[in-house]
Amino acid sequence: MSGHPRVLAVPPGSAAEAAAAGAQAIARGQLIVMPTDTVYGLAGDARNPDAIARIYEAKGRPEHTALPVLVASAQDALRLIGGDARPEAKHLFERFWPGALTVVVPRSEAVPPAVTAGRPTVGLRVPDSDLARAIIAACGGVLATTSANLSGRPPACDVAELPAELLAHVAVVIDAGRCPGGMSSTVVDLSASPPRVLRAGPIPAEGLREVLPELVG
Numbered sequence: 665m666s667g668h669p670r671v672l673a674v675p676p677g678s679a680a681e682a683a684a685a686g687a688q689a690i691a692r693g694q695l696i697v698m699p700t701d702t703v704y705g706l707a708g709d710a711r712n713p714d715a716i717a718r719i720y721e722a723k724g725r726p727e728h729t730a731l732p733v734l735v736a737s738a739q740d741a742l743r744l745i746g747g748d749a750r751p752e753a754k755h756l757f758e759r760f761w762p763g764a765l766t767v768v769v770p771r772s773e774a775v776p777p778a779v780t781a782g783r784p785t786v787g788l789r790v791p792d793s794d795l796a797r798a799i800i801a802a803c804g805g806v807l808a809t810t811s812a813n814l815s816g817r818p819p820a821c822d823v824a825e826l827p828a829e830l831l832a833h834v835a836v837v838i839d840a841g842r843c844p845g846g847m848s849s850t851v852v853d854l855s856a857s858p859p860r861v862l863r864a865g866p867i868p869a870e871g872l873r874e875v876l877p878e879l880v881g
Contacts, residue, residue, distance in 0.1 A: 722833035
């Protein structure tokens with residue numbers, strides 16, 4: 665798509681209005697920009713291959729790079745996990761979710777290969793934001809996401825920082841002011857043996873080792 669996206673400010677608009685508008689766009693296969701506890705995210709329907717392709721196009725993201733998935737709750741996450749990573753994953757979920765931790769796990773068949781660029785793993789996170797979780801829940805509990813910036817550029821913590829080139833592909837922008845975190849999430853890979861930190865972030869490795877003593881990185 666092209667043109668100017670619909671911008672909903674929260675407040676004065678309600679979270680329910682924003683979630684409904686986001687869900688309507690997602691159901692049509694369109695993209696939205698939404699606030700999280702870390703940075704603004706570009707999101708689409710994880711079950712719609714066309715929407716996934718639009719995310720890659722809007723961001724200029726290399727097609728071999730997987731997309732993270734935001735979920736509304738740990739229960740939503742558990743049905744996306746395959747293999748034997750559930751016990752370790754549940755310990756991390758209980759300790760650090762909602763929060764700025766993305767957990768990479770073997771994906772179940774409920775996760776389309778288009779989301780993970782054909783890889784056998786998927787990165788999952790529950791954001792520490794009531795508004796973000798309301799939007800995700802209204803969209804069925806699962807959204808394919810990535811930071812709302814052009815590939816290789818700094819993430820956007822405020823709507824004013826969103827690039828026009830990206831917005832040309834977006835139907836709805838939900839503006840909740842500046843994101844409080846300002847830093848992309850910590851990423852831990854549970855599919856590796858031993859588990860390892862793939863990206864440093866707001867949650868330090870020292871805290872993670874209280875749950876995963878064997879963690880590397």
